[in-house]
Amino acid sequence: AVLAWALPCNLDQFGRPISGQANFGPNRLDSSSGSRTQQVGTAIHELTHALGFSSSRFPDFRQPLNGAPWGLSNIILNTKERGVAVSKIITPKVVQQVKQQYNCYNWATAGGELENGAQGTSTTMSSHWEKRIFQDEYMTATASSTPIYSAITLALFEDSGWYTANYSMAQTLTWGYLEGCTFATSKCSEWSTNYFCNTKGDHCTPTRDAKGYCDLATYKSSIPAGFQYFSNPSLGGQDSYSDYCPLYVGYSNGDCTGSTTYTTSGMGEILSSRSQCFQSTLSTSGSRSSTPACYAVDHCTKTAMIVNVGNTQVSCPMAGGQVSVPGFQGTLTLAKYTAAKYLIRFRCPPANTICQRLQRECSGLGVLQTDGSCLCNPGYNGADCSLIICPAKNGVECAGHGTCDGTTGQCNCNQGYTGLSCGSLICPIVNDEKFAYTQCSNHGTCDPNTGTCSCYFGYTGNACQCVPGCPNCSVNGTCDCMTGTIYTCSILHLKTLGSCVCHSGYYGLTCQSTQPPQMTTLVVDNKTVYAGSVISKGYQFFKVLLNSSSSDITVVLNSNTGDADIYASFTNMYPTAGSAKATTFISDANRTDSLDAVTLCGSLGSFPRGINDTFRFCSQPNDQFVQASIGAPGYFYIGVFGYTQSNFQIYVQINKCTTASCSNHGICGKYYGGVCACDRFWSGEACNVPQCRPDCVDFNDCKIPGSSISQTTISNGLRNTTDCYGNGACTVFTINGIEQSKCVCDPAYTYANPTDAQSMCKVPIPSISYVQNYNSSF
Numbered sequence: 001a002v003l004a005w006a007l008p009c010n011l012d013q014f015g016r017p018i019s020g021q022a023n024f025g026p027n028r029l030d031s032s033s034g035s036r037t038q039q040v041g042t043a044i045h046e047l048t049h050a051l052g053f054s055s056s057r058f059p060d061f062r063q064p065l066n067g068a069p070w071g072l073s074n075i076i077l078n079t080k081e082r083g084v085a086v087s088k089i090i091t092p093k094v095v096q097q098v099k100q101q102y103n104c105y106n107w108a109t110a111g112g113e114l115e116n117g118a119q120g121t122s123t124t125m126s127s128h129w130e131k132r133i134f135q136d137e138y139m140t141a142t143a144s145s146t147p148i149y150s151a152i153t154l155a156l157f158e159d160s161g162w163y164t165a166n167y168s169m170a171q172t173l174t175w176g177y178l179e180g181c182t183f184a185t186s187k188c189s190e191w192s193t194n195y196f197c198n199t200k201g202d203h204c205t206p207t208r209d210a211k212g213y214c215d216l217a218t219y220k221s222s223i224p225a226g227f228q229y230f231s232n233p234s235l236g237g238q239d240s241y242s243d244y245c246p247l248y249v250g251y252s253n254g255d256c257t258g259s260t261t262y263t264t265s266g267m268g269e270i271l272s273s274r275s276q277c278f279q280s281t282l283s284t285s286g287s288r289s290s291t292p293a294c295y296a297v298d299h300c301t302k303t304a305m306i307v308n309v310g311n312t313q314v315s316c317p318m319a320g321g322q323v324s325v326p327g328f329q330g331t332l333t334l335a336k337y338t339a340a341k342y343l344i345r346f347r348c349p350p351a352n353t354i355c356q357r358l359q360r361e362c363s364g365l366g367v368l369q370t371d372g373s374c375l376c377n378p379g380y381n382g383a384d385c386s387l388i389i390c391p392a393k394n395g396v397e398c399a400g401h402g403t404c405d406g407t408t409g410q411c412n413c414n415q416g417y418t419g420l421s422c423g424s425l426i427c428p429i430v431n432d433e434k435f436a437y438t439q440c441s442n443h444g445t446c447d448p449n450t451g452t453c454s455c456y457f458g459y460t461g462n463a464c465q466c467v468p469g470c471p472n473c474s475v476n477g478t479c480d481c482m483t484g485t486i487y488t489c490s491i492l493h494l495k496t497l498g499s500c501v502c503h504s505g506y507y508g509l510t511c512q513s514t515q516p517p518q519m520t521t522l523v524v525d526n527k528t529v530y531a532g533s534v535i536s537k538g539y540q541f542f543k544v545l546l547n548s549s550s551s552d553i554t555v556v557l558n559s560n561t562g563d564a565d566i567y568a569s570f571t572n573m574y575p576t577a578g579s580a581k582a583t584t585f586i587s588d589a590n591r592t593d594s595l596d597a598v599t600l601c602g603s604l605g606s607f608p609r610g611i612n613d614t615f616r617f618c619s620q621p622n623d624q625f626v627q628a629s630i631g632a633p634g635y636f637y638i639g640v641f642g643y644t645q646s647n648f649q650i651y652v653q654i655n656k657c658t659t660a661s662c663s664n665h666g667i668c669g670k671y672y673g674g675v676c677a678c679d680r681f682w683s684g685e686a687c688n689v690p691q692c693r694p695d696c697v698d699f700n701d702c703k704i705p706g707s708s709i710s711q712t713t714i715s716n717g718l719r720n721t722t723d724c725y726g727n728g729a730c731t732v733f734t735i736n737g738i739e740q741s742k743c744v745c746d747p748a749y750t751y752a753n754p755t756d757a758q759s760m761c762k763v764p765i766p767s768i769s770y771v772q773n774y775n776s777s778f
Contacts, residue, residue, distance in 0.1 A: 015060030020050025425451030501578030
């Protein structure tokens with residue numbers, strides 16, 4: 001009778017089960033304490049089916065975090081191996097884990113093998129791991145008294161694209177642990193005699209956790225051809241799910257860690273949580289044939305495994321072998337007579353795999369060798385395999401031009417080098433947004449072997465930053481290649497333009513005029529906007545009278561078409577790109593949205609100010625602004641430069657909120673001079689941007705007690721915003737004449753009568769995109 005079965009019920013838009021059901025046969029439930037572990041394992045097994053470990057769900061598996069579908073051919077491999085039909089899960093994480101489990105890294109067809117049925121001819125995908133090689137893993141087809149929750153099943157969950165896995169919670173699957181490629185790929189008749197048995201009798205289980213017996217049996221008819229291991233076709237193991245492999249199976253009262261396990265008098269057996277099963281001939285009363293016995297592994301060193309036999313500690317070498325145990329008397333075939341007693345030979349198994357399993361040697365990222373050293377898995381190194389190997393070039397880690405950070409596996413390149421392996425020289429970069437902060441300014445190609453740029457036609461300079469050819473600057477000025485622009489009229493016609501930087505007393509596009517250009521006076525009133533235009537490489541000049549340096553002043557330039565920049569000064573009436581940098585204010589080049597600004601930071605209030613606008617962040621006052629000899633009170637001169645021909649608007653703001661009402665959603669200057677302190681649920685310079693929960697009040701992260709300004713930016717949703725947890729839109733509603741900000745949640749987060757958490761779009765609703773019914777049990 002079926003012990004239990006389960007199925008997913010509702011699926012979301014990505015095919016992920018979001019509800020399911022599990023059914024248990026009432027006549028199979030057992031409330032006794034001895035069955036608890038098995039019954040809990042069965043329940044978790046069925047929940048795992050409902051969550052996605054189901055052949056019906058495999059086709060919907062996706063790349064990480066609900067990414068694109070893998071495609072069935074990248075999920076399942078159907079093939080024939082060992083003369084039987086085989087289906088494998090071949091997704092990346094599963095492949096990685098099975099290679100590591102069996103220490104088989106050159107396994108070309110690696111994958112998590114699925115159960116292939118009693119005949120070995122199943123051509124359909126199963127919903128269980130193949131028991132022959134996974135045995136007590138909790139997702140094999142039969143219940144286990146000691147289910148193992150392994151990293152292999154966690155890997156399948158992660159490869160579904162619907163979950164992330166915490167591998168630190170995985171248990172070690174001792175079956176086949178580090179046994180090599182033969183175990184993973186061959187028939188069980190080719191395994192070691194610790195696993196495969198051909199005669200009946202008592203023996204330790206392969207995992208050494210219990211005393212057991214060979215489950216060899218003779219059937220009334222022939223075993224399926226693919227599972228025959230003897231000349232007698234009716235001879236095989238008792239478990240069809242294990243492909244009829246005759247294996248050493250633990251007695252129900254043979255667990256070495258159990259308190260009720262049977263022991264044999266005179267063998268010095270110890271039952272404990274660290275006990276393992278050994279083949280022993282030890283006796284205090286005469287000779288004994290090899291018998292499974294339980295002894296406690298006290299600890300491991302780099303060269304030996306220390307085992308407690310009775311009251312005696314025995315040092316087992318890593319390579320295994322026979323050791324003497326004093327204190328046991330009797331006639332033994334492996335002992336030599338010495339005076340009044342015999343020294344018994346105690347046969348140690350190879351200790352390296354036991355020590356690695358019990359103590360997680362080699363950081364769990366390598367295999368402990370019999371000499372005590374670690375053979376690291378691919379991609380790791382270090383004495384304990386804890387370091388990640390960094391990229392190499394020509395076999396040299398970090399190409400010899402950087403240092404490897406073993407905790408991340410990333411190279412920290414020396415100055416002048418770049419690339420994953422630090423194998424490439426960095427070509428020159430101009431620190432200017434207009435040149436994209438990239439090598440060769442996006443105007444040429446970089447040779448990583450030499451670190452030099454090959455410039456496109458029309459560009460020069462070590463970083464391809466120069467466009468020479470200013471239109472006749474003559475003797476009255478010089479060409480500034482850094483403000484040049486290249487225009488492509490056709491493939492055969494290129495026009496290059498740089499800008500002229502005129503000498504003192506000369507003006508104009510070509511520095512031919514001695515007549516000072518017209519200057520327009522701007523008004524500081526936060527609202528008077530001047531609309532202008534400027535030709536490519538030309539200037540238009542402005543001035544504004546500043547009566548005080550106590551308040552912040554911002555000159556704002558918005559290029560409606562083209563690209564214009566601001567150069568400004570207190571001392572130079574006609575500031576240009578060539579003006580002395582020490583006395584020139586230049587608009588922030590990081591801006592890419594046609595908005596340029598120069599902010600003069602005054603001395604009013606506390607710093608920093610302008611906290612809602614990166615552009616106007618004042619960390620300290622501008623010396624040129626607050627010093628009366630060169631700054632306010634006085635004129636501030638502004639040159640608008642046409643990097644390309646531009647139509648623009650320019651205006652001057654003072655203190656952001658001095659003459660504003662903070663949109664009736666805040667108080668000006670409450671915390672910082674000239675800065676709106678917004679009411680809760682509003683943000684922005686003028687408190688006109690709605691801000692929904694959760695906010696710093698919910699996160700207990702407010703920068704100022706009583707304010708709604710967060711110390712840090714916290715993002716929890718897909719929209720990279722805290723508003724509505726990224727699962728909705730913050731919308732303004734007018735209720736009883738008052739504007740209020742509320743979340744309008746996405747459909748997957750919308751409730752008719754939401755709770756507080758639901759109103760913030762925090763809690764998804766069960767998706768019922770469609771319901772799929774399943775009729776067959778697992």
